[in-house]
Amino acid sequence: MRRVRTAAAPYLLALPAWIWFGVFFVVPIAAMASVSLTTGNLLEGFQQTFSFSNYADAIGQYHTQMIRSLVYGGVATVIMLLLAYPMAYWIAFKGGRRKSMYLFLLLLPFFVSFVLRTISWGFLLADDGILFGPLKSAGLLPADFHVLATEFAVIGGLVYNFLPFMVLPIYVALERVDPRVIEAAYDLYASRWAAFRRVVLPLSLPGVFAGVLMTFVPATADPVNARVLGGTGNTMIGNIIQTEYLTNNDYPTASALSFTLMAVLLVGIFVYARSLGTENVLEAAAR
Amino acid sequence: MTETQAGTGEATASPVTPQVPAIELDGVVKEYLAHGEVVQAVKGVTLSIAEGEFFSLLGPSGCGKTTTMRMIAGFEDPSRGTVRLHGQDVTNVPPNRRDVNMVFQSYALFPHMNVWDNVAFGLRRKKTSEAEIKRRVGETLEIVDLVGREKRRPREMSGGQQQRVALARALVNRPRALLLDEPLGALDLKLRQAMQIELKRIQREVGITFVYVTHDQSEALTMSDRIAVMHDGLVEQLASPREIYERPATAFVAGFIGTSNLIRGTVDRVESGNAVLALDEGGRVLVAEASHRAGDPITITVRPEKITISTEEPGGELSAVRGTVSEVVYLGLYNSYAVRLADGAEVTVFQQNALDSSSTAERGDAVWLSWQPHHSYAIGS
Numbered sequence: 001m002r003r004v005r006t007a008a009a010p011y012l013l014a015l016p017a018w019i020w021f022g023v024f025f026v027v028p029i030a031a032m033a034s035v036s037l038t039t040g041n042l043l044e045g046f047q048q049t050f051s052f053s054n055y056a057d058a059i060g061q062y063h064t065q066m067i068r069s070l071v072y073g074g075v076a077t078v079i080m081l082l083l084a085y086p087m088a089y090w091i092a093f094k095g096g097r098r099k100s101m102y103l104f105l106l107l108l109p110f111f112v113s114f115v116l117r118t119i120s121w122g123f124l125l126a127d128d129g130i131l132f133g134p135l136k137s138a139g140l141l142p143a144d145f146h147v148l149a150t151e152f153a154v155i156g157g158l159v160y161n162f163l164p165f166m167v168l169p170i171y172v173a174l175e176r177v178d179p180r181v182i183e184a185a186y187d188l189y190a191s192r193w194a195a196f197r198r199v200v201l202p203l204s205l206p207g208v209f210a211g212v213l214m215t216f217v218p219a220t221a222d223p224v225n226a227r228v229l230g231g232t233g234n235t236m237i238g239n240i241i242q243t244e245y246l247t248n249n250d251y252p253t254a255s256a257l258s259f260t261l262m263a264v265l266l267v268g269i270f271v272y273a274r275s276l277g278t279e280n281v282l283e284a285a286a287r
Numbered sequence: 288m289t290e291t292q293a294g295t296g297e298a299t300a301s302p303v304t305p306q307v308p309a310i311e312l313d314g315v316v317k318e319y320l321a322h323g324e325v326v327q328a329v330k331g332v333t334l335s336i337a338e339g340e341f342f343s344l345l346g347p348s349g350c351g352k353t354t355t356m357r358m359i360a361g362f363e364d365p366s367r368g369t370v371r372l373h374g375q376d377v378t379n380v381p382p383n384r385r386d387v388n389m390v391f392q393s394y395a396l397f398p399h400m401n402v403w404d405n406v407a408f409g410l411r412r413k414k415t416s417e418a419e420i421k422r423r424v425g426e427t428l429e430i431v432d433l434v435g436r437e438k439r440r441p442r443e444m445s446g447g448q449q450q451r452v453a454l455a456r457a458l459v460n461r462p463r464a465l466l467l468d469e470p471l472g473a474l475d476l477k478l479r480q481a482m483q484i485e486l487k488r489i490q491r492e493v494g495i496t497f498v499y500v501t502h503d504q505s506e507a508l509t510m511s512d513r514i515a516v517m518h519d520g521l522v523e524q525l526a527s528p529r530e531i532y533e534r535p536a537t538a539f540v541a542g543f544i545g546t547s548n549l550i551r552g553t554v555d556r557v558e559s560g561n562a563v564l565a566l567d568e569g570g571r572v573l574v575a576e577a578s579h580r581a582g583d584p585i586t587i588t589v590r591p592e593k594i595t596i597s598t599e600e601p602g603g604e605l606s607a608v609r610g611t612v613s614e615v616v617y618l619g620l621y622n623s624y625a626v627r628l629a630d631g632a633e634v635t636v637f638q639q640n641a642l643d644s645s646s647t648a649e650r651g652d653a654v655w656l657s658w659q660p661h662h663s664y665a666i667g668s
Contacts, residue, residue, distance in 0.1 A: 180395035183362055186382045187389045188409035188456065198408070202399045 036255035073220030149231030173207025315368035330520035346517035
């Protein structure tokens with residue numbers, strides 16, 4: 001009896017999480033999948049008609065925003081990676097006893113709400129705001145110079161808002177690299193670059209993988225940055241979904257777009273995982 | 288100190304003449320700054336290691352042996368002094384340009400590479416041709432008995448196997464010297480003993496100079512041609528294993544290597560080259576120590592297995608002291624006796640368990656301890 005209880009304990013302890021997951025993820029997803037195939041409107045109600053044309057219509061109408069989102073998300077992710085890797089590397093290997101302080105500084109902006117941070121970026125980047133105003137009056141920038149309401153502002157905002165999610169997993173991966181292993185590389189005639197390229201970088205790839213996952217997905221789907229920092233030409237798919245749901249009350253289209261976005265991201269991640277996460281790549285890096 | 292020329296076996300890998308030592312340390316000091324204070328980890332080590340020698344740095348943790356090795360490898364820059372490899376000053380040469388390789392205590396294998404790639408790492412960095420790499424990696428894996436496991440990852444292997452990979456990864460480069468930092472520390476006793484013999488065989492086979500860092504005295508005694516016993520940043524004694532064991536130069540060495548008895552006393556008189564100790568309660572102790580004069584304080588050391596325990600006063604030219612048995616421990620092959628002398632000092636005696644047990648002493652017995660005078664030595668304190 002006792003043994004049975006012991007064996008069942010982990011499952012029982014996990015039960016609340018499973019219930020949570022079921023109620024707040026599986027059920028809504030299933031409901032949304034169902035909604036995405038209905039037709040109708042808010043006044044007359046929605047009927048389940050298995051109308052797969054919802055998807056074709058939604059993609060036909062909004063593929064520009066969809067592609068733009070993937071491009072913005074992708075560019076932002078690449079920039080974050082280029083910024084985050086040296087940052088994480090520096091904290092992990094040169095941080096010394098102040099490591100936790102640097103990590104805290106990295107997370108400090110997160111004590112301010114996401115929307116508020118984005119809005120203050122808007123202030124900063126405004127055409128005659130605190131940054132460009134003085135530069136323009138000093139004649140250092142042309143009067144018609146602007147960043148706000150362009151893709152630079154949106155991508156910049158995405159980079160700013162999601163950067164810590166890239167830094168932290170890379171930092172954790174680098175932190176876990178045994179310094180003796182790096183010494184072994186030097187001992188075996190590796191230059192600093194070779195030691196990085198053959199040993200440190202491959203061993204940190206799981207962190208890079210996690211970081212990309214944790215930034216690319218939310219950055220691509222994010223509606224806030226495009227809304228606050230972008231112009232009419234920078235609308236992202238997150239804005240469309242939001243508008244379709246909350247303003248137009250076109251639930252089928254919004255749901256179909258959400259599922260399409262999910263599918264695209266899942267396929268992208270799968271391809272990415274196959275190319276980066278497999279042992280073949282690591283084997284290649286070993287040479 | 289004897290300058291033992293190591294038996295290099297039939298194969299001598301290096302073309303360098305044996306007169307040039309493989310490794311020389313000249314007044315090497317390593318200082319750290321810790322909490323604003325200068326701490327000396329190594330306080331001035333001078334030694335020279337011959338080509339093909341199996342040389343051990345032996346000492347307790349914190350004695351500076353690992354720091355000394357890391358200065359040979361190039362991971363630490365000496366604060367003062369010179370490191371020479373084959374006569375060449377390499378004091379400021381980085382590790383990747385030193386022709387020595389290291390076997391790390393934790394092996395430090397590349398976890399993302401299989402055995403083959405681990406072993407080939409050094410050769411690839413040196414831009415060796417693919418054919419040559421193939422030949423040499425194959426050859427080395429044969430030496431360490433890992434053929435057929437080339438595709439394994441380190442984490443899929445046992446500790447003993449990982450140890451062999453680490454060894455192969457260093458050996459394959461045919462370094463001028465191989466530095467081993469407590470390489471057997473993580474293995475269990477049986478495997479460790481097997482690997483000791485294995486290491487010795489490999490060293491004979493490849494003829495490379497081995498510098499072996501360990502805190503395990505039996506390991507050092509078993510494998511080394513010469514041992515440097517380190518204590519508190521200094522070399523206390525540098526000699527062959529036999530000499531270190533039989534004639535420890537200092538009280539520290541005597542205490543660190545095996546069990547040793549220290550008997551303190553005062554020189555009573557000098558008699559035909561032997562110092563005779565003054566003892567309160569009869570008996571006599573002779574020490575072949577000409578430099579002492581009457582009245583000098585003296586410390587001598589005797590190994591427990593050199594002492595005979597008896598109930599009668601022994602005759603002849605033996606050194607003998609009296610004491611009381613305070614403890615008897617049965618250890619199978621022999622008994623270990625703790626005998627308390629009149630001055631309170633405790634002496635350990637190992638006595639073989641002979642079939643005839645008439646000489647067996649019991650707890651509380653008053654006994655005589657005796658030994659050949661040439662089995663005791665005066666040591667520096």
